[in-house]
Amino acid sequence: xxxxxxxxxxxxxxxVVLNDLVTRFQFKRTDGGSFPAFSxxxxxxxxxxxxxxxxxxxxxxxxxxxxxxxxxxxIRRDSEGRGGSMFMHDxxxxxxxxVLSYPVNLFSLxxxxxxxxxxxxxxxxxxxxxxxxxxxxxxxxxxxxxxxRTKSLGSYVDDLTDQHPNxxxxxxxxxxxxxELEHLLSGQPLGxxxxxxxxxxxxxWVRSTAESLGWPESSIHFEEFLAPQSGKPFSATLAxxxxxxxxGEHESLLEAIERAGVDAPYLCRGGACGxxxxxxxxxxxxxxxxxxxxxxxxRACGDKIMPCVSRFEGKTxxxxx
Amino acid sequence: xxxxxxxxxxxxDYTFKNSKEALARxxxxxxxxxxxxxxxxxxxxxxRPGSVYEMxxxxxxxxxxxxxxxxxxxxQDPLRSQSxxxxxxxxxxxxxxxxxxxxxxxxxxxxxxxxxxxxxWINKPLGIDDTFxxxxxxxxxxxxxxxxxxxxxxxxxxxDQREDNLWADAGIVTTQADWSLDFDIGMNFFQWHAPVPLxxxxxxxxxxxxxxxxxxxxxxxxxxNWTMTVNPLLDTSPENYAEWGIQKTEITPxxxxxxxxxRVELQTLWRLPRSNALVFPIRCYLxxxxxxxxxxxxxxxxxxxxxxxxxxxxxxxxxxxxxxxxLDFLSKFDDGLPTSDGIWPDIETEPPLQK
Amino acid sequence: xxxxxxxxxxxxxxxxxxxxxxxxxxxxxxxxxEGAAAILxxxxxxxxxxxxxxxxxxxxDCGDKYVKQLEAxxxxxxxxxxxxxxxxxxxxHVLANAHMGIQIYLSGTEGLMSETRTAAMAAGASLDSIQxxxxxxxxxxxxxxxxxxxxxxxxxxxxxCSHCGLNLFVRDHYSxxxxxxxxxxxxxxxxxxxxxxxxxxx
Numbered sequence: 001x002x003x004x005x006x007x008x009x010x011x012x013x014x015x016v017v018l019n020d021l022v023t024r025f026q027f028k029r030t031d032g033g034s035f036p037a038f039s040x041x042x043x044x045x046x047x048x049x050x051x052x053x054x055x056x057x058x059x060x061x062x063x064x065x066x067x068x069x070x071x072x073x074x075i076r077r078d079s080e081g082r083g084g085s086m087f088m089h090d091x092x093x094x095x096x097x098x099v100l101s102y103p104v105n106l107f108s109l110x111x112x113x114x115x116x117x118x119x120x121x122x123x124x125x126x127x128x129x130x131x132x133x134x135x136x137x138x139x140x141x142x143x144x145x146x147x148x149r150t151k152s153l154g155s156y157v158d159d160l161t162d163q164h165p166n167x168x169x170x171x172x173x174x175x176x177x178x179x180e181l182e183h184l185l186s187g188q189p190l191g192x193x194x195x196x197x198x199x200x201x202x203x204x205w206v207r208s209t210a211e212s213l214g215w216p217e218s219s220i221h222f223e224e225f226l227a228p229q230s231g232k233p234f235s236a237t238l239a240x241x242x243x244x245x246x247x248g249e250h251e252s253l254l255e256a257i258e259r260a261g262v263d264a265p266y267l268c269r270g271g272a273c274g275x276x277x278x279x280x281x282x283x284x285x286x287x288x289x290x291x292x293x294x295x296x297x298x299r300a301c302g303d304k305i306m307p308c309v310s311r312f313e314g315k316t317x318x319x320x321x
Numbered sequence: 322x323x324x325x326x327x328x329x330x331x332x333x334d335y336t337f338k339n340s341k342e343a344l345a346r347x348x349x350x351x352x353x354x355x356x357x358x359x360x361x362x363x364x365x366x367x368x369r370p371g372s373v374y375e376m377x378x379x380x381x382x383x384x385x386x387x388x389x390x391x392x393x394x395x396x397q398d399p400l401r402s403q404s405x406x407x408x409x410x411x412x413x414x415x416x417x418x419x420x421x422x423x424x425x426x427x428x429x430x431x432x433x434x435x436x437x438x439x440x441x442w443i444n445k446p447l448g449i450d451d452t453f454x455x456x457x458x459x460x461x462x463x464x465x466x467x468x469x470x471x472x473x474x475x476x477x478x479x480x481d482q483r484e485d486n487l488w489a490d491a492g493i494v495t496t497q498a499d500w501s502l503d504f505d506i507g508m509n510f511f512q513w514h515a516p517v518p519l520x521x522x523x524x525x526x527x528x529x530x531x532x533x534x535x536x537x538x539x540x541x542x543x544x545x546n547w548t549m550t551v552n553p554l555l556d557t558s559p560e561n562y563a564e565w566g567i568q569k570t571e572i573t574p575x576x577x578x579x580x581x582x583x584r585v586e587l588q589t590l591w592r593l594p595r596s597n598a599l600v601f602p603i604r605c606y607l608x609x610x611x612x613x614x615x616x617x618x619x620x621x622x623x624x625x626x627x628x629x630x631x632x633x634x635x636x637x638x639x640x641x642x643x644x645x646x647x648l649d650f651l652s653k654f655d656d657g658l659p660t661s662d663g664i665w666p667d668i669e670t671e672p673p674l675q676k
Numbered sequence: 677x678x679x680x681x682x683x684x685x686x687x688x689x690x691x692x693x694x695x696x697x698x699x700x701x702x703x704x705x706x707x708x709x710e711g712a713a714a715i716l717x718x719x720x721x722x723x724x725x726x727x728x729x730x731x732x733x734x735x736x737d738c739g740d741k742y743v744k745q746l747e748a749x750x751x752x753x754x755x756x757x758x759x760x761x762x763x764x765x766x767x768x769h770v771l772a773n774a775h776m777g778i779q780i781y782l783s784g785t786e787g788l789m790s791e792t793r794t795a796a797m798a799a800g801a802s803l804d805s806i807q808x809x810x811x812x813x814x815x816x817x818x819x820x821x822x823x824x825x826x827x828x829x830x831x832x833x834x835x836x837c838s839h840c841g842l843n844l845f846v847r848d849h850y851s852x853x854x855x856x857x858x859x860x861x862x863x864x865x866x867x868x869x870x871x872x873x874x875x876x877x878x
Binding site: 113114185186187188189190191192211212213214215216217218219 | 698699700701771772774775776777778779799800801802803804805
Binding site: 006036037038039041042065066067102103104105108110111112134137138218267273274275 | 405406407408410414438456481482483484531535537538539540594595596597
């Protein structure tokens with residue numbers, strides 16, 4: 001079962017440069033139909049055909065989730081990455097046809113919460129934009145604390161503060177403003193859930209602070225998509241399919257498997273959901289685990305790999321695929 | 322397609338009956354000559370015209386009478402329909418799913434007209450023509466789950482997904498195989514399956530839960546489950562066990578063929594878009610032993626399954642006491658010939674009974 | 677029988693542990709009868725927690741047995757009340773004004789733990805912020821599936837529903853939400869044939 005077993009053919013209907021780093025893309029269905037509704041926090045996987053390479057990258061949906069007329073994502077330019085964001089920024093234009101997966105949500109709101117406390121850093125704002133739209137329509141109780149580098153890099157700061165002046169708090173790094181996290185977390189009423197999306201350091205900070213203040217694990221939610229990392233090229237043998245695939249420097253193992261025409265399951269493509277877990281039949285070398293799905297014992301055992309983000313260095317790698 | 326709806330009852334005088342056509346499309350649950358638990362989930366893709374797998378939400382000749390039976394049960398015990406406060410959005414998702422599927426699959430019976438959030442819903446078999454505002458509870462006579470649940474065959478449970486588990490936090494349940502929504506509401510996947518023997522040891526639940534949590538929008542799944550019921554009684558609830566339990570002891574060699582029913586549940590699972598919850602429709606189909614035995618393959622197979630089932634399962638499914646009587650009846654329809662794979666009747670290709 | 681280990685027959689059965697210290701700016705203890713001993717044991721090795729603790733205790737048939745020792749803990753607040761219903765408005769008030777980070781400790785009978793857990797969850801507390809430690813009576817809290825009446829302090833199987841009078845067997849099925857096991861008519865298939873009652877856990 002792959003994410004987007006169901007896919008949607010779309011046409012790029014808007015491309016808006018928000019600032020030096022972030023560009024927003026709007027998609028409409030090529031067949032003119034309406035999109036499936038979704039839940040705030042859901043992502044879609046965008047298929048990018050870049051020459052003979054196909055990249056599949058997940059991005060949080062930020063359009064109105066309850067009655068969407070279009071889908072929108074905001075993409076931060078990552079010049080260090082494997083090129084997916086650069087491709088979107090530099091080569092995708094209004095009128096281009098693309099393919100999106102049906103929405104999948106690995107970061108949904110706990111609708112039992114008395115209050116939703118949202119903490120965003122930088123581009124981590126995008127899932128919250130859809131969640132805030134959802135809560136505004138369902139009269140949900142929320143508070144957003146959004147940390148950005150500078151005024152000019154603060155995507156959607158003006159929209160958010162205009163629409164929700166009493167619920168939105170902005171912090172500018174260049175003005176040495178920082179979220180007073182301990183104070184913030186200590187004052188929340190029983191039944192509050194906290195959500196954090198942003199850089200890894202911020203996620204760890206919020207999680208560990210909340211835990212040290214006695215917040216129960218079930219009330220702490222975080223979205224940590226790992227982009228697949230580039231690395232040395234390697235080969236892998238797919239035993240069931242009886243093929244060997246060469247994984248390029250800027251390609252993930254999962255993408256190489258797909259390029260060979262072998263159907264492999266996935267959902268998040270970010271090492272979080274566990275769907276692509278694959279059994280390692282044999283290996284002679286080091287599996288470079290980059291996911292946060294496998295337990296430490298499982299990694300030590302060396303008989304499993306998450307091909308969406310993890311890589312290999314060594315002589316032979318044989319997979320049960 | 323026009324369906325002739327039966328006027329029948331599922332209690333007291335039990336006038337329920339399957340037509341020839343209904344029997345031919347009965348979802349016989351055994352794909353081989355024996356039975357054990359398994360995670361027998363498969364994609365719920367529409368398939369096999371005329372079968373119960375053809376449409377997302379099957380409507381058959383029992384529809385109008387089943388809905389009348391449900392209304393009577395709810396009047397007697399309103400706790401059969403409950404929704405914890407955070408599940409209202411999932412209820413709307415489910416209402417939309419049913420209305421869109423039924424109006425597309427049965428355009429002569431159901432119509433949905435949308436003008437933005439103003440929706441008009443026409444249900445011809447039940448004589449309903451309502452206009453309401455989508456996502457506004459004040460415009461419906463019941464909550465969205467109960468409103469559409471009163472118009473949709475099968476029980477419906479809404480499962481909230483959180484903390485790596487599924488929570489049965491809402492439902493409308495009047496055709497259940499001996500479980501209580503009022504008691505089970507709020508339970509997680511493992512808690513509500515606690516009374517099921519053997520399966521936990523087999524690791525069935527862990528694997529099933531992992532599969533269910535990954536069900537995606539637009540890609541529903543399904544499985545068949547089954548049990549035994551004496552008389553075509555839809556409402557075999559624990560609440561009313563004191564009344565129906567006694568009926569199990571009133572069966573005789575003369576009446577077993579007509580009174581003993583195989584009860585099959587077509588269970589489907591759908592991801593709901595706005596709430597990220599799942600809906601779990603459990604649709605009950607009943608067929609008497611004597612009707613089943615008119616299909617040679619099913620007669621042979623049912624005998625073998627009942628004969629070989631482990632006692633724990635026969636006890637859990639509540640027919641251990643009647644098992645000898647069942648076997649006496651069913652053995653007449655088993656001539657020892659092999660059977661074809663799969664659940665379908667294969668009337669054309671399977672040989673008639675050789676005794 | 678202070679630390680009785682219940683047979684681990686089903687997944688939905690509540691798991692009773694031993695109180696452990698967890699971080700948090702406030703700590704709420706609610707106990708009845710022998711449940712006080714769980715607080716005393718915990719406080720023995722976590723004295724510093726007491727400065728931010730609120731203890732609500734209903735002695736039931738323990739009378740004054742533990743009251744002096746509880747007073748000696750110097751908790752920031754201590755309340756000793758005659759019955760659960762009498763304590764209820766105080767409990768609900770504390771929960772309604774609680775903040776995230778509160779730790780909740782419930783000890784004593786199954787009935788007390790069930791009722792207070794339900795109250796805490798209704799106030800927004802999540803299950804993983806609530807610890808349970810069973811002490812004292814092994815009696816059960818049962819709900820009749822037929823009439824919905826809850827019978828407290830059930831010690832036999834089958835038992836007689838205190839509301840509708842039916843003879844019920846104890847089904848191995850537990851609702852955390854209601855804090856009850858399910859009771860089902862034992863003679864439904866053979867009216868009048870009620871097996872002899874046996875004591876639970878003997």
